[in-house]
Amino acid sequence: MREIEDFTLIGKTVLRREDSYLLRGKAQFLDDLPEPKNLIHIAFVTSPYARADILSIDAAAALALPGVIGVLTGKDLVDDIKTFAPVIELDGYREVRRPVVAVDRVNFVGETVAIILAETPYVAQDALDLVEVDYDPLPSVAEINEALKPEAPVLHQHLGDNLIFKSGFETDAFDARFAEGDVVLEEEFRTGRVTGAMIEPRGCMAWPDPIATNITLWTPTQIPHIVRTAIADHLDIPESVLRVVTPAVGGGFGTKAHVYPDELIVVALARRYGRAVKWVQDRREDLLTNAHARDHILKLKVAVKNDGTICAAYLDVKTNCGAYPNHPYSPTLEATAAVRMMPGPYKIRNYKYDVCSVTTNTAPTGAYRGTGQPSAFLAIEGMMDRIGRRLGIDPAEVRRRNTVRPEDFPYVNVIGVRYDTGSYLPSLERGLEIIGYDAFRKAQPADRMVDGKYRGIGICNYTEVSGTGAPGWRVRGFAKMPGFDSSRVVVEPDGKITVYVSQADAGQGHYTTFAQLAADRLGARWEDVTVIEGDTSKTPYGTGTFASRGSVVGGGTVIRCSEKVGAKVRHIAGYMLNRDPDRFILRDSRVHDRDDPDTSLSLREIAETAYSMNNLGMPQGEEHGLEATDYYDPPMVTMANGTHVVQVAIDPEDGRVQIERYAVVHDCGRVINPKIVEGQVHGATAQGIGEALMEEIVYDTRCRISKRPASTQSAASRARPRVG
């Protein structure tokens, strides 16, 4: 029998507590925070050229503007901030460092060349146009294949070419296994360049104490601890004097899970001048400079038996790094994600890949919803359809024949990732059932034309890496990625509970769900639990909230930590009542003797003993206090999975795609809060539809963004996902 009643709160829809202030406009996003007096507002002068030498910068006119208090260039900062680069230890990766403000050369449109310091944001904006920068434009390159040509301009001379990362892998006797196929199919797939386009742009504010000893950085980041480590490292200051706090965060999606040059800059300037320094990004800067994503070319070649099963697969992936590696992941993030995840739910036992990442005169790319996985699944799912067409097998059936089956678990895939469990076939079958697949196919004419439109069904199966621990990051070369997350659970002297988590919420509902977990595991009332995160001075160290790790790793540590505290609660209760601690169950913020329903103690009474607020003393060998700290590092990764089945109509006149029905079957394991999970699936599906049909950042031949991402998908747009 368990000491806590099983799952009183886990699996229940609890309405979000964060709504109470968000709905009233009382949340404090970065630009909503009270501003300190004497605040310096900064703005960045950015390059209009994709590649150019900076010949001179004349700031006289800007400095003459009332309210402008300084203009700094890259040269002014080189002693304060080391050149910026992630730490990657992976064969085939070659380091590229960047100055946080360009010194002699710019490499993408939007790169910072000077900083305006001003008394107000309006004046800072006015001054931007008054800084005269003399550029010598140079040839530039934006596209992967162009950048790989011998005559292409080389962005980083020490590399000799534009290859920043190159790697490969191949199973034993790959060529022989490949030759065993009856049919060979090959296809090239491309994914467009996109970005998170959070409704809240980025920004940050560094606020030193009066003698500039300790500095607090407010930044809407998904990775506060990693930001702190990176700043301390690049500014050469002790981590202990820097506190990174996340205010309310207006959406992250991976885009806010990077360390950005501006975060280093505001802290460096706050140290220099002993004044608070604030920067708020506008939408133009968001689209020009925040991490972009995708922009991949994938060539997939498969050898297939006549029954549709894949004997061997060869994947060649090229990813666009942009001008510089992102921090902390570098371009290996998307590159290794794509090649490592391509086998997905399919039993591919013979596998070879080549992967490279290419620097171009475009914004740096980085983490965004799923990283390389959506690209990889586009390729393999597209190939499943092609196999079906070539061999005359229904595309759903091709997938069935290749899928890892229930009896195969635990299954170790071809690159060594262990899938402990999964619902690959059941999810596929359920998705097909929801959409009425068999009936649809039966009624579908050969030319696919129904009522004047082409109508068809697309299927996508996928696995999804979640909760990556240290081993999962190390194997991909992320030397400084902790992998673990941590929590500290405290039963306060009044019996209420505070849960400190190393993560940083960006709208996922952590303040509600982590309270559910702690309350459930501690047998406490949910209302009695307060969750605090996004503050390096309050929470123990950890990795942060990205790559689908919040619930798995953050939630995992809250569960473990709460159970540790629960054990101490029972121990003290046993001492106070002189009974065996194993007799106690925890419920409603009380400890009950399961064999004696009339006997119970409140958490408050137990806390009073723990905090020496009575004369009872403590049990022998037990320390005062009623708290625990836990570090949870999951093994490798946990693997979620799912299936999307979509019925679309395509207008033959104008090519418009109308989504008619959309079924999502997503297996995320045990659900903590169904309504919140549903919301996550809705939002992710909408962004996926956007990526597939509407959004793309396109660079023209001069490496300028010629088309804004159509993050303009709205409730009334033609794509209307209905999730079933």
Place this chain on the structure above:
Amino acid sequence: MTLILRARFFPPLRCGTDGEDPVMSPEKITVRMTVNGKAYVRDVEPRYLLADFLRHELYLTGTHIGCEHGVCGACTVLINGKTGRSCLQFAVALDGAEITTVEGIAGDGPLHPVQEAFHQAHALQCGYCTPGFLLTTIEFLGQNPDPDRDEIRQALTNNMCRCTGYLNIIDAVEDAAGRLRAKGGEA
């Protein structure tokens, strides 16, 4: 104690705070506005945006700025009862106007039926766009108390949300309509 501020050479800052308010241009204009039922008088530059006026002069920071060019709808407020983009309006052009921001929907009292419906339907995640959706919804349901889902979609076309995928927002507006009808159409 580690003293982090180091004496070293770098470009000196101008003394921008010396003297008479050197930042703002002298041509400030007096604006009178009633916001959430409260009268305010402020002197602001002619180019000062309504969004900045609300946020930085009146400290009503619930009105959020997402795009600064009228696309995303996060900064939507009610101007004399009608929705408007506060990032596209100059404060001085609204002398005498009555403005309602998200802070004025329910004040500190019980949630307004539209807010309650958003809460119940989990129609917000990060919440950054939510104030704009709430005010758009309040105006819409005042004009169309019993909309169907397509009408709701159309009404929300000018507000963007990147987290929710809109489905729960549509549910919330539908639910809010019912709540308001039950209350007798009081918006």
